[in-house]
Amino acid sequence: MKTIFTISPASGVGIAGLVIFWLAGSAGAGIFNTKHNLGSTGLNAASNFSGTREICVFCHTPHGGDGEAAVPIWNRHLDPNGFQTYDQMGTTTLDARVEEVGSVSLACLSCHDGTQAMDALLNEPGSGREYPGFFNGTWSGQAASVDGRLGPTTVVTNLAKDLTNDHPIGIQFAGGGYSLSNPEGPGKDPDFNRAESDIMGASRVWWVNTEVPGGTTKFERTDMKLYTRIATAGAYVGEPQPYVECASCHDPHVDNNPTFLRIDPQGSAVCLTCHNK
């Protein structure tokens, strides 16, 4: 209830918006009132895409998604080329391996590198359309053909292709040492808290536990999720290992913390989950 009265009047969507919110509330699971609702019911309806009231479609499609992507039924073109990664900055304190941009980070960057329009999808809503199409409708705020709702590279949300000024991603947790054959890792690292590990489905997964009310030692969405990738060099080369990616810190669907963070960042709780400082 609280959310309805605080958000809807501000977005100016009126009674129709309230009804949609009710309906989308359960299906949207928090994403409805975030900047990741890019359709006409989104937070900034005035500058959102007018062509659809769907939400998930900007990222997922039930059919015709990218079967190669590391993210579920992904509806956007992934382009791993042209990135500058954190290690190219020449920092001497970095001890972990940085892989090329991939995993879930590449999915985030299919919008956040600012090179593709937000409405350029593999499978548009409706029947029989295919990439590279832009679906019917307009962005009232910005030119859809360039960056759509993301804004120019002068805005921080547009990370662009140069990732040397961003927290490292595609980077081994705690300097490496955790792997399929050594899931508990290298023992106590003075710089990092321990990663937890378990088998989920058929895969080995890792995460870092956070302190939240009601939290358990099992993996939850409020824990910092580590993403399994195959190391291309270093110790345990060729084995699945845990990496820090964009969605380690962010869950793109939630509205309970600022900037899609998995936990409340007060007191630098996000940073201190991993770093022992």
Ligand code: HEC
């Ligand atoms: C802005 C992009 C974006 C939008 C919009 C979006 N998702 Fe996602 N979704 C992602 C990404 C990225 C992942 C992968 C996250 C991961 O691997 O942890 C994901 C993962 C998922 C997963 C599997 C993992 C999980 O977190 O449960 C489900 C289910 C899912 N999304 C459902 C939805 C539904 C339903 C909607 C619409 C109400 C939606 N998503 C809208 C980006 C998006």
Ligand code: HEC
């Ligand atoms: C479909 C395109 C798209 C994808 C994919 C996408 N985003 Fe976004 N994201 C946006 C747009 C558009 C905004 C709003 C930009 C603005 O208004 O300045 C945004 C905003 C954000 C913000 C700022 C939120 C705020 O409240 O200021 C964060 C953080 C973010 N995205 C993280 C992610 C992460 C992490 C992923 C991958 C898990 C991701 N996004 C995937 C389009 C996308």
Ligand code: HEC
């Ligand atoms: C190690 C944790 C971490 C990782 C990894 C991370 N972020 Fe963030 N991100 C944050 C935090 C914390 C904030 C909030 C910063 C603030 O409040 O100024 C943030 C803010 C953002 C914002 C909003 C920026 C603004 O000032 O408006 C965007 C967009 C974003 N992240 C996208 C991404 C994308 C895309 C990736 C992967 C390429 C990523 N993040 C990786 C922790 C992370």
Ligand code: HEC
């Ligand atoms: C999910 C775990 C995780 C979270 C959360 C996290 N980091 Fe990191 N961070 C890492 C890893 C892993 C590295 C790579 C360190 C290495 O190998 O030297 C790193 C690297 C860094 C570096 C660069 C070190 C260097 O030598 O260049 C800085 C600075 C940093 N983090 C600050 C932060 C801040 C500030 C936050 C909170 C906004 C944060 N981190 C959140 C895991 C995390």
